[in-house]
Amino acid sequence: MTSRRVVYKDSSGSYQAAAGFEAFRAAGAPDSDLFAIRIAEVDAPSVRNALVVMSAGQKISSSGHMSGVTGQASNWDDTCGDVSCPNVTLDGRSLAMKLRHQGWLPAATTWMAVVNDNNFDHLSDSGTKQQLVNGFVQWLQAQVRPETRSIYLAGSSRGGCLVMLMAQQLRNNPSLDGIELYVSSFDGVCKYTQGELGTTGDKINNPVRPSFTSYGGWATDLSAQFPRRARLHIFHIAGGEEVAPLTGIRAFSAYSGTPPKTGSNLDWGWYKQNWVKWKxxxxxxxxxxxxSSERAQAVSETLDAQLTWLDGWF
Structure with a gap:
């Protein structure tokens, strides 16, 4: 399939908004930031009972980045030009492809897109990041049809934070109150020094962290972040390993009341959180x-755990 830039460069090198992605530019983020965002529409039927968006995490280097959520390979961007990236393949074992083949959300009536690069970078300023979130939300809302009854968002790392922030805006939009909203976060990383998703500098320790590690999540009072919770369903897989040593970059962890020193698995009905030992x-x-000896368990406790959770709703 083809992954398109939301803003591309024409033959003269000028930035242009790509057809169908105009919402990103309208939200105000700089063209230079939008140029890096690349999205592939997996299915785009005219009848859209459901909408699905899955996002990979932040690309750290100039090369591509693999994702078990979207299914993209490590070299997915080898064919990228100034307009698009043709011939992007998605691993059939990925969350995106497994969900597509479950039958709960048939391809004939489900619009699905994978965000290969969201450019929602941890180090960007908060103003630009807010413009990017607004662009993603407005682009997704443009896909809603009268028949749309459910939206599913999934993301890992920075993509996990992105879909959580998207969910905030979507659930706060009264015009979408009749739509079920499902969110899967895989060790979603929000920047606590900018207060993303209400995160603070209080660390909640991972109760199943490996010996001699400091895995844990930055605390957030998630109920305060989602005051409107009707038809909202969130499942966060938390590991909390520091993404890079001594950076403070790690996943979020929800709490209620006072942040505990050490966390536990949570199930509040609308919000579920499982701690895992994985990096x-x-x-x-x-x-x-x-x-190789631990991959089956890791898959079971991450990707497949989310599918099992979804099965309970669908």
Whole structure:
């Protein structure tokens, strides 16, 4: 399939808004930031009972980045030009492809898109990031049809934070009150020094963290972040390994009341959180990152755990 830039460069090198992605530019983010965002529409039927958006995490280097959520390979961007990236393939074991083949959300009536690069970078300023979130939300809302009854968002790492922030805006829109909203976060990373998703500098320790590690999540009073929770369903897989040493970059963790020193699995009805022992990369890419002897368990506790959770709703 083809992954398109939301803003591309024409033959003269000038930025242009790509057809169908005009909402991103309208939200105000700089063209130079939008140029890096690349999205592939997997299915785009005219009848849209359901909408699905899945996002990979932040690209750290100039090369591509693999994702067990979207299914993209590590070299997915090898064919990218100034307009698009043709011939992007998605791994059949990924969350996106597994969900597509479950039959709960038939391809004939489900619009699905994968965000290969969201450019929702941890180090960007908060103003630009808010414009990007607004662009993603407005683009997704443009896909809603009168028959739309459910929206499913999933993301890993920075993509996990992105879909959580998108869910905030979507659930606060009264015109979407009749739509079920499902959100899967895989070790979603929000920047606590900018207060993303209400995160603070209080760390909640991972109760199943490996020995001699400091895995944990930045605390957020998630109920305060989602005051309107009707038809809202969130499942967060938390590991909390520091993404890079001594950076403070790690996943979020919800709490109620006072942040505990050590966390526990949560199930509030509308919000579910499971702690896992896996490293950050292992949660995002459970088919490749763990040792071969542990991959089956990692897949079961991450990607497949989310599918089991969804099965309970569908």
């Amino acid at each position: 950050h990369k292992e949660i995002g890419n459970p088919y490749t990152e763990p040792s």
